[in-house]
Amino acid sequence: MATPTCTGTVVRTTGSWYEVRHGDTVVRCRIRGRLRLRGARSTNPVVVGDRVVCEADEAGDWTIVDIEPRTNYVIRRASNLSKESHIIAANVDRALLLVTLQAPTTPTEFVDRFLVTCEAYKIPVVIVLSKRDLQDDAAVTAFSAIYRAIGYEVIEVSAKTGAGIEPIRELLAEGTTLLSGNSGVGKSTLIGTIDPHLDIRTGEISQSHHKGRHTTTFSTMYPLAGGGAVIDTPGIKGFGLIDIDDAELGHYFPEMMRVAPDCRFYNCTHTHEPGCAVIEAVRNGAIAAARYESYLKMLDEDEKYRK
Ligand SMILES: Nc1nc2c(ncn2[C@@H]2O[C@H](COP(=O)(O)OP(=O)(O)OP(=O)(O)O)[C@@H](O)[C@H]2O)c(=O)[nH]1
Ligand SMILES: [Mg+2]
Ligand SMILES: [Zn+2]
Incomplete structure (x- = not known):
């Protein structure tokens, strides 16, 4: 048989x-x-x-x-000092990075590391500013301005008030979407709001320090009633880059790529070189200082693990 x-x-x-x-x-x-x-x-x-x-x-x-060979995947370092990698998901049509500026706080560097990885693997990425009802208006405006200026779509949502849910539903209706972000930013809640028929566990945030509790422990792909599929993932703390050389890191900052052709040296690392157009753009405010700081930190902190 x-x-x-x-x-x-x-x-x-x-x-x-x-x-x-x-x-x-x-x-x-x-x-x-x-x-x-x-x-x-x-x-x-x-x-x-x-x-x-x-x-x-x-x-x-x-x-x-x-x-079968993967068309793409999102990969990170398994833990801080590890040589091992952890693949978050494979064969996705887009990634949604959920971010909260408070309750809990998503560090900017975490956002930038995730974006760099999506750029490197050519995965379209949308930033979802989650729990809009709990966020400070001025902080949201400042954050969104930085990422929209680079060209990223930023969608502000609140599962509580329903704001921004419809655009997310439309985005998810086609293909496979990965949802990622820190623990407690509202990934599972968002999926449950998009499709209330799904049985999804969500967590309570501890009131004292607003830290998530890692409610989702295994990655799961859900088919959605309105079409498409969504992957819920456990919250991640850190996002160590893997398989990205120092020399190519700048390629994954779109705003740096736009001005880098004007650097005096073709192999400029945008760290110390004279005539660096990136450093000039940071000085005159065309490139956000926080983004450039993330770039320097990625060069610096990852160097010892990357070899
Ligand atoms: N106020 C408010 N609370 C929300 C919103 N979305 C989610 N929450 C709450 O935030 C807490 C965490 O939500 P989850 O959906 O479990 O977060 P998660 O990102 O899936 O967390 P992990 O599974 O640990 O990665 C829960 O208590 C939710 O009720 C929102 O839009 N507004
Ligand atoms: Mg969850
Ligand atoms: Zn330069």
């Missing part, structure tokens, strides 16, 4: 189990050791969004035996 096989999409990973959707059915699979080895540098060899081939044995237990 021929071995039953199927090709499907990984919709949930728990570390030991992988749920693969094939049409309307979801099968629970293990993975073959060979695939684990192939992903040795990564903490997760098979990720949500992967297209995989599965086989069943005589007992009816399913195993993932192959992964």
Whole structure:
């Protein structure tokens, strides 16, 4: 008898189990050791969004035996000093980065690291300013101005008041969207607001220090009633860059790329060189100082891990 096989999409990973959707059915699979080895540098060899081939044995237990090449993925350093990487999701059509300026605070550098990674892997990214009802108006205006000037779309939403929900619903209706951000910024709540039929766990923010509690522990892809699919992910603390050289980092800051052709040296690192157009743009305010600081920090702090 021929071995039953199927090709499907990984919709949930728990570390030991992988749920693969094939049409309307979801099968629970293990993975073959060979695939684990192939992903040795990564903490997760098979990720949500992967297209995989599965086989069943005589007992009816399913195993993932192959992964199709990924069209893209979002990757970060597994933890601060680690050489290992963690792939957040694969084969996505866009990424939404949820940001809150307070309750909890998303550091600017975190935002910039995420954007750099999306630029490097050519993943369209939209910034979602979440929990708009709790944010300070002036802080939102200042933040949005910086990122809109670069060319990023910033959508302000509140799951509480419903503001901005409709544009998000339209954005999600096509293809697969990854939702990422710190713990407690409202990723799961946003998905539950877009599609109330989904059974999604959301967390309470501790009132004392407004820190998230890591309510979502496993990445899950949900099909949406209005079309499209969305990937809910556990909140992440840090976002260490991986596989991006110092020399190319500047390429992933669109506003730096616009002025870099005017630098005196073609291989300018925009750190100390005379005649640097980027440094000049920071001085005259055309490039936001906070963005340039993020660039310097990424060069500096990641250097020791990147080699
Ligand atoms: N005021 C207000 N609270 C919100 C909003 N969105 C989410 N919250 C609250 O924020 C807390 C955290 O929301 P979650 O959706 O669980 O956050 P998350 O990003 O999924 O967090 P992790 O799963 O830990 O990564 C919950 O108490 C939500 O009720 C909003 O728009 N306004
Ligand atoms: Mg969550
Ligand atoms: Zn320069």
